[in-house]
Amino acid sequence: MGTARSIVLVSLLFKLFLFLSVHVGAQRTTTDFTFRGFLGNQSKIRIEGAAMIKPDGLLRLTDRKSNVTGTAFYHKPVRLLETSRNSTNVRVRSFSTSFVFVIIPSSSSNKGFGFTFTLSPTPYRLNAGSAQYLGVFNKENNGDPRNHVFAVEFDTVQGSRDDNTDRIGNDIGLNYNSRTSDLQEPVVYYNNDDPNKKEDFQLESGNPIQALLEYDGPTQMLNVTVYPARLGFKPTKPLISQHVPKLLEIVQQEMYVGFTASTGKGQSSAHYVMGWSFSSGGERPIADELDLSELPPPPPNKAKKEGLNSQVIVMIVSLSAVMLVMLVLLFFFVMYKKRLGQEETLEDWEIDHPRRLRYRDLYVATDGFKKTGIIGTGGFGTVFKGKLPNSDPIAVKKIIPSSRQGVREFVAEIESLGKLRHKNLVNLQGWCKHKNDLLLIYDYIPNGSLDSLLYTVPRRSGAVLSWNARFQIAKGIASGLLYLHEEWEKIVIHRDVKPSNVLIDSKMNPRLGDFGLARLYERGTLSQTTALVGTIGYMAPELSRNGNPSSASDVFAFGVLLLEIVSGRKPTDSCSFFLVDWVMELQASGEILSAIDPRIGSGYDEGEARLALAVGLLCCHQKPTSRPPMRMVLRYLNRDENVPDIDDEWGYSKSSKSEFGSNFVGYDSLSAIASSFVNRVSSTSRISQ
Template structure:
């Protein structure tokens, strides 16, 4: 009898225990993963093939996508933990929307839910109703209901039955200080959400994909009324939406556990975030085929054959792509660029660089201004630069990097299309005697901080390490708001985090080349730091790195530092309109970045901490440094005088003047 009662009780409790111990992991979303993990209930969402990313929405306007785990869970009075990786991809940074949300809901269907700010969870009638029983953590990219966000709407919030978050923070992570992160950058972002049923505390943590989980969560907030939201049986998943602004929202991997810690995802198994999608869709292709069929039925045979021939040429022209072309998927039509630049007319010429000319253009489709670099067709190095620019800038997204919009290749014509930067280069603003412009101290500080932020992104925050290899004032463009944009990635090299660079060629611009680079040919992030240090001294003194055979800017500033007269090197154009402490910091930091020992130079993260006043510059015996540097420099100049000549001629000291000229 007792055994019978025990077995009956066990059979009664078994479904409850099963629901309260749900655990699954998706390292990608291919058919095997879905079959082994229990499957997903998808509404408008699809598995993006062939790479296996879960796409919640594409770049159509006013669409909603849902993806829920098909088995119910019991969150009431239970803890849970989840780890997932997402990517929000937009065609133009800052133009996308609206975001996605990790969701626990009473059903996998949310009838009546609206797009835009409602993220496919609520509508204007039920937003805020306690009967919704919906818990969500939103990753939003457009300002809406929440006020405590940055100016771009780039934020993370905890929502209960409403799109007005109970707690919200601008998107960032701690490492160890708070670092901003752009949700719609197109890069993969990790997220952890952990709820403790005992303390009713929710922790939300985010960071770039290839970084370790930060020690401190972005949000740690108690939810006293959460027990009224959770019901007995609920479903866990994701919801996303677009509006007039639109993005593709992807989930690349997902791990979840009830009453336990979610199993960490194997990041190496996850798919890459797909690049910006082409505008064509399956429905468009279907309509196009129908149109071809109708025309073929009514037109004469000659017109039909001509149409097929043109269609064949278009397909072969646009689908046969080399590997490097795939990194920047937006390919412009040559005809559009020809119209934009008025046939590459002389009056539209902005400047001529080492590997081609740059023209100002106005795109006929949008009316937006662009800079079009036309690569010299007979330049082998120019072709290499063309491929390197696409490989690097095609996937990089940062507010202090020049934005590569796309490219064009037609026979021997190679063209790169960038945002038009109206204020030209830093070199032009500092040294061109015709412009009658004196950069204020505030603008100079803002510019060097911007370049430092861009280099930090390249060295540490992107999925690979990017060595720029040609940091200099002519490659720093200044936008309409006087913010810096680092450009010209024709000499850049990429390698994986934790690996060593294998570059062996001495490339760059004389005056910015670190001593060890000229000796060994091995570029690294430290050689970029050296060039950045020269740039700091250039901005502070108003002098070029090399002004004559006997003048080397770094050595000149070092001599005044040794004499205790460092402020004597300040740019005379500034007069007394500068902050003395900031000027001493900039000059001292410039010398530290140009230290003859690479290991003594700071990283770009440390550089930003010095510039922001978070850390103090270390004390250095500059007399000793000057003596050692003089010995190294004399040997270097004696051995490498011919190499300098080679660098300045074959690699092009103005290899980036084309991008430089994009702003003139």
């Protein structure tokens, strides 16, 4: 009897334990919370990104900065899966949530992008994108079924720039693992007095809006109701009433509930939540009602309001832009006429050479290119002295080309001299092209050209260039040519070395200039040209045969120039006199010092004079391969190397021996060149084909 009573008692206790376990378990799986403002509840909300709880109790998801996201989730996961009664089937549990939100756009024409109420497996949306991704998804995971995210989207942007989805704008959407809504409904509420009458309103009004979401687990029905909170009552008919069996594929055992929001580039709004209640579990969970009077005051609506219709504004702006353009064009036309056509026009080749000066600045600097400012003239054009603001004096070479050749020489000088930097080269400060005028701007060289110091100045004033000055000038020119041939990144062949292209500065240092005929070559390549250019008397003999310039042809011209500096005589003044032949004749007769300019008198160093004449003759060798490179020429002049003896087999035609005797081989190549071209051009012209 006692045993039977014990069995009954144990059975009763076991049933009581099961009842309590089920009851307690059911209690543990129920989630209910209400936030009437969020101040003091910071520990219960997990926030990320731009989200924050304001001192006035408002939950701000984003401010109006560009391309930001903000998320706020309840700190504990909510159990949303359960086994239905009297069945082993798993279903999504019933839940209900209510919240009051405010969206304030930057202005009435600058809105975006909205926010979501989201069910997420995590309280953080790592790597979520801004703009149309709403802080939930990103470009890589958009549409991925592994997201397990369900979002009710409060969309405030019509379409997006990088997709073709049919977005309404100011709508509510249901999103499953994707930013593209499966269902969209324009934002309206139904009037309780007339349930069929729709009243539309704007989500981005800056006013409080109430939202209510109710999901019934057994029927899988989701109701979404949105209405202005000022109504004070809930519409009896929801905006969305949808059967959502797909939710079961999304929801996991436990999910986090909360909000996400984002802004974009040029489209931004501030998103606030004033209050939030939630309930899940039980037969029909109902979230607590939220009364505006119990919530923090809404944020001030600081959106900029426009007073005119957007179409009117567009029309006004368009007309204003057209008028502005017309006024600007009229202004420039008047200025163009006023400045006498001084504005420049760019051509394609000019873009690669940025050291371009304005014509009107040069016009002012030269006082309108007055004749009183001319410091030099020639076949190339005219050189004017000028002065730019806050700079030293300049020399402006004004070229008026009569053919395409003039433009080519102009560009060649910019491309070569514009990049070269050496103490014995003229410094090109810039250039300008204006209509038919081609202008090159150099440093002003006060002593003029070597040609004028050798010939013009002595005739006018009797002042003769001293021997020391001549010898130092020769070495300076050699140093400049060495830089061009061997020391710069490319090989530069000058092709027109002569006294008029050498300028002398205030310290009597020479500056080689006029690179209009210069050519640049990559090292290791050979020059290929059929144009014969240069000045008669300075042209190497091989140029008459192949027309191909080289560093050796520059060396020849330097040799002639060196003999000219020493002797004070031009290379040729008629068809009967040739400087190189004359000096060779004196060398053969042992009277080499007779070649020295007699105007110098005895004021010269005999050793330097013999050295200079020997180097000059060596550079004028008939065979290009026998001429020394400029590096050796400079070593000879500096007496770092001995000059080879000049013998009777110096590479000239043996037919000339009868003319100058057995000790001298006459130089006839220069004569051949002169006789070939003397009828075509003058001795100071440039020869070209």
